[in-house]
């Protein structure tokens with residue numbers, strides 16, 4: 427297993443890497459306790475650095491005062507928020523990958539070519555928003571399960 431160093435995790439927290447790289451590291455995060463610990467450490471460090479980059483001096487002083495009065499609690503909340511977003515993003519990525527696999531099984535490969543644009547299933551899909559497509563795929567998938 428290839429581990430990421432502290433520098434990489436700092437870049438991950440700041441989202442200074444390519445989306446591919448970010449999701450790659452995110453997947454690793456769920457398999458590796460060692461890197462998770464390092465990520466949490468970097469996250470904690472970035473929390474103290476971010477106010478300098480994003481706010482003016484007065485707000486930065488206020489932020490420090492706020493941190494010294496309720497350090498543990500605010501750190502915990504922001505960390506869990508970041509973690510929650512990461513978890514949700516992973517679930518969405520997994521869901522899209524999963525349903526993409528199913529759609530490739532259901533549709534013939536040729537249905538994506540312009541010559542077959544009359545194909546009802548593919549023309550319907552392009553008119554619908556992603557969320558509707560996901561919902562339909564989910565329902566189709568559930569039907570498939572129930573019919574087994």
Ligand SMILES: [Zn+2]
Nearest residue numbers: 429430458461
């Ligand atoms: Zn690792």
